[in-house]
Amino acid sequence: MTAPYVKTDKTDGIATIEFFHPAHNSLPGDILALLAEAITEAGDDPEVKVVILKSGGDRTFCAGASFKELVNIQDEAQGKIFFSGFANVINAMRKCPKFIIGRIQGKTVGGGVGLASATDFCMATKFAAIKLSELNVGIGPFVVGPAVERKLGLSGMSQIAIDANFFYPAEWARQKGLFAQVYESTEELDAAVQEMATKLCGYNPEAMREMKKIFWEGTGHWDELLAERATISGRLVLSDFTRETLKRFK
Incomplete structure (x- = not known):
């Protein structure tokens, strides 16, 4: 079993941020914090022109929030902190002045769909079915x-x-606008992601920064909005219904 990690590789102006967790790339709070930090650092790095967001493993991009942490939430304050983890990553992606390319190699659930949605250009394999569970x-x-x-x-x-x-299915997500393209294999996906990232490195960084601002217009209130949403989830996770449901899953 490989230990969870977040790592950044910088090559020729491309920062590739990769996260991994042995439980189908589910994301506990500490990994989410490292991911938000890595995205912010890449955005601030003058040598970085474009960011690729990917996960390790073969067939699961991200299984969402860590179930182990979810079942251990004891009060609303703890719940808000837990659900703020994905909020912090999404806001880091939103504020990053560089384009973020999403590389979605497999199924993605819950918070993972949120991460894919927060990328600026998202590419996937045909195995990348999505679910909000x-x-x-x-x-x-x-x-x-x-x-x-x-x-x-x-x-x-x-x-x-x-x-x-x-x-x-991934094709549904493509038709709805989440995925720009859907590929037959991970190898084809990786080649296409690399080609797109390399192409973007040849464009005017200032123009791309201004474009990103325009793409994310109207989201300046998301720091407050997502914090409010985390409060709602933090309250509901303590409900009798959810407690009983989590017991069954556990």
């Missing part, structure tokens, strides 16, 4: 909702949020 445990995709809605629209976001047991 939060309603299954009596919560909801409150923190990641704004990022997902921004990419899928309210209709698409509400569809996968309500149908919380169903994996929507």
